[in-house]
Amino acid sequence: MHIGKITAKYIIPIGIVAFIAAFVIGIKFFVIKVGVDQVGVRTxxxxxKRGIVQKDYGPGWHRAVTAIDQWDLYDSTVQTLELAKEPSRLGHDERKEAAIRTADDYDVSAxxxxxxxxxxxxxxxxxxxxxxxxRYKIIVENETRDIARSVLGKMVERDLYNPEEKRKRAAEFKIQLTERLVxxxxxxxxxxxxxxxxxxxLERKIKNIKLAELDNVLNKSKALAAEQRGITQTIDADTEAIAQKITGDKERSITVLDAETTxxxxxxxxxxxxxxxxxKAEGDLYKQQRKADxxxxxxxxxAEGERLRREAISGMGGDIIVALEAARNVNLADVNISSLDINLLDVDDMATRLGVSDIKGKLRVDTKTFKQIQEMLNQPRGTDTGKTK
Structure with a gap:
């Protein structure tokens, strides 16, 4: 019973170890990993069916059974071939640059x-x-050196220090190398x-040629500078004359405009x-005309009032006026009147008693006309009793 418990205790760790061992053995003998920067070829x-599988295998795990599958891994990224001097372990530069002989028989390294x-x-x-x-890298290097000799070997000494010529040769180099490696x-x-x-x-010769060319360019530049200096002076003089003319024209224009404005x-x-x-004259004339009117x-x-007054006096209105004047001159404080004989509220009777009469002996004037006549009599002489339209 005790032995059974011990055996059960170690079953799980032993199983885990066995699984790990099987996984490691499987990775080693049954699968292969292709990296993210690699491409795999399976044979x-x-x-x-024996031979190369006509397919590229990308990154990931792939079958690799020992004694059945053979794998070759290649770099799938952009690679660099550099033909230049490199320091070696022996302490001196290892010459890997491309050796070229130019068209005019000079040795050049690129x-x-x-x-x-x-x-x-x-x-x-x-x-x-x-x-x-x-092996493909060796082929790329050999083809590069061969094309370098053919393309750059066409150059002469003047082309070696011309940047534009170098760019043109590099473009031709790329075209030919691409065609070779397709x-x-x-x-x-x-x-x-x-x-x-x-x-x-060659370097001394190129240096002397370059210096001569620079001297030639310098002399041309000096001559051109002198020529341009003369042109500049002429332009300055012309500009000054034009500026003075513009200033004079401006002043004249200002004077003319000032006079015209004044x-x-x-x-x-x-x-x-x-x-x-x-x-103002028209206003005064209008004022005088309206005043005269x-x-x-x-x-x-x-005149119309006077005419109406005269008509009123010449007719029955005269009697009324006389009666009114008589009534106005009566001092009622000194007169004793019997209300039995005289009715002071009877206008016709009072007018008759004061001397106003008609054919029948009665006053035939209404109260409104009587009041108008009374108001006319109360007006001072020479005032207008009519209405002005």
């Missing part, structure tokens, strides 16, 4: 950089046509010519004074 070495990449989906063809390992399943990304180094004799102002003021005087209306009204 079946035992079985019914530092060249080539960026290239295995074509996508053609790694298995590269393995099939070129072989295993990095069957090798390699893409050329770019070609750069960094530096061209010459032997001392004249226009005087004319406007004169017209304004004339208009003011004319309107008013006086005429007053005179006409006075």
């Amino acid at each position: 079946i070495i035992w079985g019914v 530092d060249i950089i080539v960026k290239y990449q295995i074509k996508r989906g053609e790694a298995w063809q590269l393995r099939q046509d070129i072989g295993v390992g990095e 069957p090798r399943h390699v893409d050329i990304i770019d070609v750069l010519i960094l530096e061209l180094r010459f032997d001392p004799q 004249k226009k102002t005087i004319e406007l003021l004169a017209e304004a004074d004339k208009y003011l005087i004319q309107k 008013g006086n005429l209306l007053i005179k006409q009204s006075q």
Whole structure:
């Protein structure tokens, strides 16, 4: 019973260890990992179908049974071939640059950089046509050196220090190298010519030629500067004359405009004074005419009032006026009147008693007419009793 408990206690750890061991053995003998910067080519070495599988394997885990599958891994990123001097372990520079002989028989060494990449989906063809390992890199370098000799060898001493010529040769270099490596399943990304180094004799010759060219350019520049200086002085003189002319024209224009403005102002003021005087005269004339019209209306009204007064006095109205005057002159305080004989409220009777009579002996004047006559009599002489229209 005790032995059974001990056995159950160690079953789980033993199982875990066995699983890990099986996983490690499986990874080692049954699968392979292709990295993110790699491409895999699988070759079946035992079985019914043997040979290279016509397919590129990307990053991840793939079957790799020992004694059945053989795998070759290639760099899938952009790679660099640099042909330049490199320091070696022995303490001196290892010459890897491209050696060139120019068209005019000068030895030149060129530092060249080539960026290239295995074509996508053609790694298995590269393995099939070129072989295993990095043989394709040797082919890229050999082709680069060969094309460098053919393309850069066409240059002469004047081309060696001409940047534009170097760029043109680099473009031609890229085209030819791309054509050479298409069957090798390699893409050329770019070609750069960094530096061209010459032997001392050629370098001195180029330096002297360059100095002579610079002196020639300098002399031409000095002559051109002198010519331009004369042109500049002429332009300055012409500019000064034009500026003075513009200033004079401006001052004259200002004077003319000032005179015209003053004249226009005087004319406007004169017209304004004339208009003011004319309107004032018209106003005075209108005032006198309206005043004369008013006086005429007053005179006409006075005459009409006098005429109406006379008509009133010449008729029955005269009797009424006399009666009113008599009534006005009566001092009631000194007169004793019997209310039995005289009715003071009977207007007709009172008027008859005061001397107003008609054919029947009765007053035939209504109260409104009587009041108007009384008001007319109360008016002082010479005032207008009529209404002015």
